[in-house]
Amino acid sequence: MYELYKDSNGNVPCYPGYYRRAEQKLKREQRKLSLMQKGSENRNKQRIKVAILHEKVANQRKDFLHKQSRQIATVYDCVCIENLAMQAMSQALHFGKSVFDNGWGMFTTFLQYKLEELGKKLIKVGKFFASSQICSCCGYKNTETKNLSIRAWDCPNCGTYHDRDVNAAINIRNEGMRLVFA
Numbered sequence: 001m002y003e004l005y006k007d008s009n010g011n012v013p014c015y016p017g018y019y020r021r022a023e024q025k026l027k028r029e030q031r032k033l034s035l036m037q038k039g040s041e042n043r044n045k046q047r048i049k050v051a052i053l054h055e056k057v058a059n060q061r062k063d064f065l066h067k068q069s070r071q072i073a074t075v076y077d078c079v080c081i082e083n084l085a086m087q088a089m090s091q092a093l094h095f096g097k098s099v100f101d102n103g104w105g106m107f108t109t110f111l112q113y114k115l116e117e118l119g120k121k122l123i124k125v126g127k128f129f130a131s132s133q134i135c136s137c138c139g140y141k142n143t144e145t146k147n148l149s150i151r152a153w154d155c156p157n158c159g160t161y162h163d164r165d166v167n168a169a170i171n172i173r174n175e176g177m178r179l180v181f182a
């Protein structure tokens with residue numbers, strides 16, 4: 001939950017420690033609130049406490065996502081991402097408008113406008129593209145990796161060892177570049 005993404009270079013930016021602690025605290029205080037008697041003075045006080053914490057967490061998160069997206073937009077001329085149906089996914093899992101997702105949607109929104117401001121590009125590669133099944137070295141399609149619990153695999157064709165997400169990121173980059181130059 002605290003990893004924002006993995007990129008094709010193997011970078012895994014994570015939310016900073018102070019954010020994780022604030023989010024854990026928010027969860028604890030929300031749980032406390034849910035156990036308090038409705039209409040009680042304590043519950044009212046707790047509600048305000050939770051609201052303040054909630055805003056703090058939301059702001060820290062936004063700051064982090066702005067910083068990360070700014071950094072990437074500065075360094076790269078073109079960024080390729082998988083166009084995950086995050087909205088559909090979060091609705092199905094009832095995460096709705098919760099702050100407890102990893103901020104991917106907000107991050108890609110920031111990234112897109114920051115890139116465009118600099119005359120650069122965000123390329124979205126369709127979800128139908130089987131990025132985690134294709135060996136980024138030889139192109140072999142390994143359907144066993146459909147299983148999400150497989151975090152790493154050796155290509156049965158060329159023997160290359162793959163971190164699932166890094167291999168997928170390399171495929172997304174290659175597919176994005178193919179689309180750009182097609």
Ligand SMILES: [Zn+2]
Nearest residue numbers: 135138155158
């Ligand atoms: Zn291979």
